[in-house]
Amino acid sequence: MPLREVISAATIAGRVSELGAEIEARLPAGPLTVVGVLRGAFVFTADLVRAIRRDLTVDFLGVRSYGDATVSSGVVEITSDLGAPIAGRHVLLVEDIVDTGLTLRYLLDLLRARGPASLHVCALLAKPARSEGALPLDFVGFKAPDGFVVGYGLDGRQLYRNLPGIFVLEE
Numbered sequence: 637m638p639l640r641e642v643i644s645a646a647t648i649a650g651r652v653s654e655l656g657a658e659i660e661a662r663l664p665a666g667p668l669t670v671v672g673v674l675r676g677a678f679v680f681t682a683d684l685v686r687a688i689r690r691d692l693t694v695d696f697l698g699v700r701s702y703g704d705a706t707v708s709s710g711v712v713e714i715t716s717d718l719g720a721p722i723a724g725r726h727v728l729l730v731e732d733i734v735d736t737g738l739t740l741r742y743l744l745d746l747l748r749a750r751g752p753a754s755l756h757v758c759a760l761l762a763k764p765a766r767s768e769g770a771l772p773l774d775f776v777g778f779k780a781p782d783g784f785v786v787g788y789g790l791d792g793r794q795l796y797r798n799l800p801g802i803f804v805l806e807e
């Protein structure tokens with residue numbers, strides 16, 4: 637399927653540096669755990685933590701919300717839980733893309749119930765028009781382009797995660 641580049645690797649790198657600085661400035665002092673949502677956010681999380689210059693731990697939450705379809709199933713499934721408790725810690729949840737907001741809403745409820753000191757969200761991409769109700773996105777990399785996007789960790793039927801830029805998949 638043809639791919640059209642919409643955000644270059646260099647543009648992403650510049651924005652990730654800015655996000656790291658924003659996060660450093662705005663997150664409260666104290667123990668911080670950055671939680672990447674697998675698998676789509678693994679590349680973004682790896683770059684983002686290197687742009688945040690303070691002590692932190694990194695953990696991952698495995699989630700499946702789409703299966704292999706390109707339309708939300710509305711069902712969120714935890715495929716792998718955090719490795720350590722987050723009670724009393726500041727948590728930064730890192731998502732690849734917020735579309736309907738279903739996945740994020742589910743994850744925020746799940747994490748909030750574990751008693752973190754604070755809970756913030758950083759999404760690489762957000763489709764604001766489609767999110768159902770107000771979702772607390774504290775940090776956003778880019779407004780999501782129209783269409784189904786792949787690359788930089790995001791997949792289309794499990795492919796394209798290794799592309800360094802972000803592309804629209806043209807059917």
Ligand code: IMP
Pocket residue numbers: 676701702708731732733734735736737738739740783784785786790791792
């Ligand atoms: P939501 O629950 O509708 O907000 O969808 C969130 C999840 O669906 C994201 O974390 C992605 O894993 C996946 N997703 C949504 N839109 C896209 C897209 O355009 N490309 C790749 N994955 C997507």
Ligand code: MG
Pocket residue numbers: 673674675676677731732733
């Ligand atoms: Mg995801």
